[in-house]
Amino acid sequence: MNDSNPACDADTDEGSIVARAQDGDLAAFEHLVHTYQDRLFRLAYRMLNDRTDAEDVVQETLTASWRALPMLSDVKAFGGWIYRLATNKCLDLLRKRSARAETITDPAEIHSTLDDGATRAPLEADPVASAEWAAQQDGLTTVLNTLPAVQRACWLLREIHGRSYAEIGVTLKINPTTVRGTLARARRRIAEGMSQWR
Amino acid sequence: MALEDTRRLGCGRSIDQIWAGMDQPPTSHEEDCELCQAAKARMQKIKEATVALRESDLHNPEMTLPAERTNSIMALARAEARRSKRLVLRGTEYGTVEISEQALSSLIRLAAAAIPGIHSRRCRIEVQSDAEMGSTHLTINLRVATASGIDIPATVEGLRQKINKAIPAGVGIDAGTVNITVEDLYDV
Numbered sequence: 154m155n156d157s158n159p160a161c162d163a164d165t166d167e168g169s170i171v172a173r174a175q176d177g178d179l180a181a182f183e184h185l186v187h188t189y190q191d192r193l194f195r196l197a198y199r200m201l202n203d204r205t206d207a208e209d210v211v212q213e214t215l216t217a218s219w220r221a222l223p224m225l226s227d228v229k230a231f232g233g234w235i236y237r238l239a240t241n242k243c244l245d246l247l248r249k250r251s252a253r254a255e256t257i258t259d260p261a262e263i264h265s266t267l268d269d270g271a272t273r274a275p276l277e278a279d280p281v282a283s284a285e286w287a288a289q290q291d292g293l294t295t296v297l298n299t300l301p302a303v304q305r306a307c308w309l310l311r312e313i314h315g316r317s318y319a320e321i322g323v324t325l326k327i328n329p330t331t332v333r334g335t336l337a338r339a340r341r342r343i344a345e346g347m348s349q350w351r
Numbered sequence: 352m353a354l355e356d357t358r359r360l361g362c363g364r365s366i367d368q369i370w371a372g373m374d375q376p377p378t379s380h381e382e383d384c385e386l387c388q389a390a391k392a393r394m395q396k397i398k399e400a401t402v403a404l405r406e407s408d409l410h411n412p413e414m415t416l417p418a419e420r421t422n423s424i425m426a427l428a429r430a431e432a433r434r435s436k437r438l439v440l441r442g443t444e445y446g447t448v449e450i451s452e453q454a455l456s457s458l459i460r461l462a463a464a465a466i467p468g469i470h471s472r473r474c475r476i477e478v479q480s481d482a483e484m485g486s487t488h489l490t491i492n493l494r495v496a497t498a499s500g501i502d503i504p505a506t507v508e509g510l511r512q513k514i515n516k517a518i519p520a521g522v523g524i525d526a527g528t529v530n531i532t533v534e535d536l537y538d539v
């Protein structure tokens with residue numbers, strides 16, 4: 154066990170940390186977990202609107218990354234790769250939710266899983282949900298939750314997380330031009346939604 | 352709302368161009384162009400709400416992964432830690448001296464950490480043992496990234512010497528063959 158090895162002082166470049174984690178260095182992996190866990194949580198929460206689901210996705214993503222790390226050929230691609238894993242887990246979960254919605258007969262439950270499941274009401278005990286009430290006043294989060302899942306992912310990855318068009322394209326398996334088009338559609342829908350909200 | 356992103360404004364600018372320049376001061380064209388100004392004003396609200404959401408999420412202590420989740424991730428990683436190769440350094444009639452590849456590579460990484468301008472990366476170690484002669488020969492294959500702008504040959508030579516001292520000091524055998532590959536440059 155080499156948790157004490159000098160893996161990760163603040164100025165070590167990420168590529169080197171990734172390479173050490175690929176060698177099985179737990180301290181290096183822990184450094185990566187701390188670097189990415191909150192970013193991924195913010196993405197997953199905005200995608201899924203459910204605290205527990207978002208935590209599950211982040212935990213599964215980072216665990217899967219430990220297992221798959223040795224297969225990553227370009228150490229500099231780690232950031233894009235981990236965002237891709239997390240985004241696709243969110244999209245899978247939303248697909249499952251909407252598939253479930255189609256087979257549910259209880260109207261209350263149907264309501265709670267509409268729109269890719271993203272608009273289902275957060276639990277009252279959910280501290281994130283109550284803390285964000287102020288932010289919701291401008292209507293953006295409400296409108297975001299009405300977007301189709303892929304549009305929402307596009308918007309969050311680009312406008313909130315600053316990921317590149319090329320990377321988003323790889324993540325969503327669409328070309329960069331389509332990414333731009335999808336973002337434009339999202340922007341139009343957000344503009345429409347926000348003007349209704351006012 | 353007439354936000355036709357694929358279409359261009361009458362002045363030839365596309366909505367995408369205007370959106371991309373939202374957080375920059377107006378260009379000289381935009382200063383004179385009412386079409387651009389109107390489009391910018393329409394999108395201003397979305398831009399502001401997006402920045403507000405990004406900032407409030409970023410600074411909201413609730414928007415973080417709880418510590419018990421981090422602990423679970425690390426506990427599982429530890430449980431599934433890739434089993435480190437055992438390297439037999441010396442075989443004697445009374446028994447063998449073994450060291451894990453990870454312990455040995457830790458020594459090497461420590462040596463590398465002492466050299467400015469070097470970040471160690473993957474490290475592979477092979478041992479050739481000759482039982483009859485009682486001798487052991489190590490081959491160390493270390494990949495590194497170096498700071499851009501440094502004297503690479505001199506720095507790599509310094510690293511090799513450092514490893515050549517650190518291995519005998521740490522485990523009592525020669526470092527053997529030390530192959531260092533510079534696979535990347537990092538910006539300082």
Ligand SMILES: [Zn+2]
Nearest residue numbers: 362364384387
């Ligand atoms: Zn113009």
